[in-house]
Amino acid sequence: MVSLAFDGVGARYAKRAVLDDIHTPTFFGGQIVALLGPNAAGKSTLFRRVLGLVNGEGEVRLEGATAERPIAYMPQETRVDAVLTVYESVLLARMQGRRLKVSAADLEAVDRAIDELGIQALTARDIGDLSGGQRQLVSAAQALVQSPDVLLLDEPTSALDLHRQIALLSVLRRLATERGMLIVVALHDLGHALRFTDQAMVLADGTLKACGPTQAVVTPELLRDIYRVEGRIERCSRGQPLLVVDGAL
Template sequence: MVTLRLEGLGARYGKREIISNISTGAFYGGQVVAVIGPNAAGKSTLFKRMAGLIAGPGEVVLEGSTKGRQGICYMPQNINANARLTVYESILLASKQSTPGWAVHDAELSLVDDILHSLGITELAFSNLGELSGGQQQLVSIAQTLVREPEVLLMDEPTSALDMRRQIQVLDFMRSVAKKKQAIVFIAIHDLNQAMRFADQVLVIADGTAQGSGPCEEIITVDMLRDVYNVKARIEKCSQQASHVIVDAIV
C-alpha cells in the first residue's frame, strides 16, 4: 500500500516564503484527504511543491509506490486547454505522459472510454476543448489526470466550476477511485460540509503552515473554525456518518 507523509515542507516565490515547515503524519492508499483553509493560505503552492513543480526545503516521503514520483499527479485549478484538440484526443494525449512510446493500445482506448463514461461526459468526446463551458473543461481536466492512473492525486479545487449535482457526483466518484485503486486523493476544497462528507482525513493550511491534520471529526472543530476562519460556528451531527458546519457570526 502506498503511503505519503510530509516532513518540513517549504517553498518560496522569490524572497517571499509561501509555505514553511509543513509536516504531517502518514496518509494511506484508499484515503481521500481534504486540504482546507482560507484563500491565499498556501494550498496551491503546497500541491505544486508536493508534485515537484517548485523547489524548497523538506521532503515528500512516498513509500510503497511502484511508480515513484511519477505516480504523483497534479491537477491545477486553472486549466489551459488546447482548443484545437477534441476532448478524446486531449485525454488520450494525457495518457501517453505515463506510458512509453506513441503507439496507442486497445487498453488505453478502453481506459479513456471508461473514464468518460464514469464522469458522464461521453457525449463530449469529439467536441473541441474550446467549445466547452468552464465546468465541462474542469471535468475533462479530471479525466486527463485520472487516465494517468496516479497513486497520489493532487486536485486543486476540482469542483469550483461545477453545479451542486456535479460536485457531489465528482466527489463521490473520486472517493470510489481512491478505494478501488488504493490511491491517495488530496482535494483542496472550500466547502467544509462536503469535506466532512467525502474525506477520510483533513489537512488544515493557514498562513502557509499546517494547523492540523487527521480525521475530520478531530480536526474540524469550533475552535479551529474560530482560529483559522475567524467565524463563530456550530457543528451539528446529522447522522452517524455526517456532520454540518453552521456559521452563526463572523468574529
C-alpha cells in the first residue's frame, strides 16, 4: 500500500521561505486527504514540493508506490494553448514519458477516465473551445488516466457547478476505495471536505495549523481562528456533518 508523510518539510522560492517545518502522520492509500487553508496559505507550493519542483528543507516520504509514474498532478490553472481535441489531450497525458506505441490498454484507460468523469460528449471538441469548468474536468481526466498511486488535485472544483462538484468528488471517493489510491485535494469548501475526505491538513501563513481526521479538524475554533467566521458543525438527518456559518467576524 502506498503511503505519504511529511517530515519537517519546507519550501523556498530563492531566499523566500513559503513553507516551514511541515510534519504530518502517515497518509495511506484508500484515503482522501483535504488540504485546507485560506488563499496564499502555501497549498499549491506544498504540491510543487511533493513533485520536486521547488526546493526546501525536510523530507517528503513516499513509500510503497508501484505505478510507473506514482504521482499525478492536476494544477489549479487549466488554460491550454495546444490545438488538440479532448480525446487527444487525455491520450497524450496517458502516453507522456511512455513508449510511443499506443496499446489497447492505453485506449481503454483513456475511455475509462472519460467515462468516469462524464465528458464523453466533449471528446471530439478542441480543448481550447471549452468553458473553464469543462477544461477542469478534462484536466482531472488527464490526471486519472495516468493510473497513479498518489493523485494531487489543486482546487479541482473551483470552476464547476454544484452538481459537477459533487459528481467529481464522488468519483474520487470511489476510486480511492476501489484502487487503493491516495488522493490529496486542495479545497475551499469545508462542507465538501467534511463529506468526502478522511483526513485534513490545514495550512496558514506557510505553517501547518492542524492535521488529523477531517471531522476532528474542522471545528468552530478552526472557523474562527483560520477563516475568521463564526460557525458550527451540525448533523443532517442521515448523520452527515453539516457546516453552518453564522457570519463574518
